[in-house]
Amino acid sequence: MKLVIVDYGSGNLRSVQRSFERAGFSSSITRDPNVVEEATHLVVPGVGAFSDCMENLEKLQLLEPIRSFIKADKPYLGICLGLQILFSEGTEFGSKHGLGILPGQVVRFPKNDLKVPHMGWNQIQIQKKIPLLKGIPNGAYFYFVHSYYGKPTESDCIATTTDYGLAFPSAVSHGRLFACQFHPEKSQEIGRQLLENFANL
């Protein structure tokens, strides 16, 4: 297998690589479109802003390889921004087109009494059984840090939801495309389990 983590200048990817290592899988970090094309498993992590992320992927000519990877239904794991860019449209720092794999928008948490960013450990409610969640119980805690979330037009892609003022989709799936808003690489043992499940696909 070729487990590849996409580097588009969005912070520290070492923790993702190290978490896979701990689960017993070696991976490479790349910004080379050719390496992305040859991957068997692709991970797109990321922190930061939606628009910056799309711009960087475009600049590095990574958008097309990522899109065709997903179209071929090869195992894709999006983390945080790697989930958000799957949607048609982001609204952070002005409207910006995403990959458009999943119809829907990326929206900010509504302004109310709750703190934004949504930061810390929160629970997942499993909405559909997917291989990524094998061995992970309903109500398990994962680490979140984000102000925006993906809101799909069709609910059938929602794998888990999480309550933060409202029940937002915290993981989505479509075929062998998986993405989570939380950070498995920061979620200790339960996160390691999820990454192991992905690498075993």
Place this chain on the structure above:
Amino acid sequence: MLAKRIIPCLDVKSGRVVKGVSFVNLKDAGDPVEVAKNYEAQGADELCFLDITASSDEREILLDIVRHTADEVSMPVTVGGGVRKVEDVQLLLSAGADKVAVNTAAITRPEFVYEASRQFGSSTIVVAIDAKRSKDKANHWEVYTHGGRNATGIDAIAWAVKMEDCGAGEILLTSMDQDGQTTGYDLELTRAVCEGVHIPVIASGGVGTLEHLYEGLTIGLADAVLAASIFHYQTYGIHEAKAYLAKRGVPVRL
């Protein structure tokens, strides 16, 4: 439900963990990477490193500790102390820090917080506020810098609000009156700041008992509580603290 976070803090000097009483009388006790791993095993939700020397020639030592820690634990790590420039933030994030705490630099140049949060994302920028209760005015706190030595004349609550506007993703609030006193957080200060901002607030300074953690999260309304001594000297274990909080109805991750 979002859990309240328990964050052990490691005060680091010359690559070693120390814990002082009111920032003096430092005792040396431990290798930071080993302590970090131990805290993870105990169920810590996050870690915080505060470099209390933060002289530029020891920067490489700190970066090395951050690198090793990030390799060994999988939970968020905040690093603070001596962060002056955007490049300092960049270096710490590249070394594996998830968040960087900024204190004095924000006072000297508030735009720094705006620039750093725009470049690296709000969620990576924590503004650390050291506040001291005013002797003349009731319910008024002043911001201090340089480990509590220099008064700035700035109102702590107004400052927290301004930092949120500048793009800070979180506030790390330390009561300089309570720090090292083990008599509990300054609950009025904590509550006033928590009510004033819409970003998460970490309460710090003064924990001596588990009851203090409970008070900080409930009366103080803090989103997270930070403590150094009680965990470092193993007065209480982190799991023990969480079990206590859970029993008292506080949502925690057990």
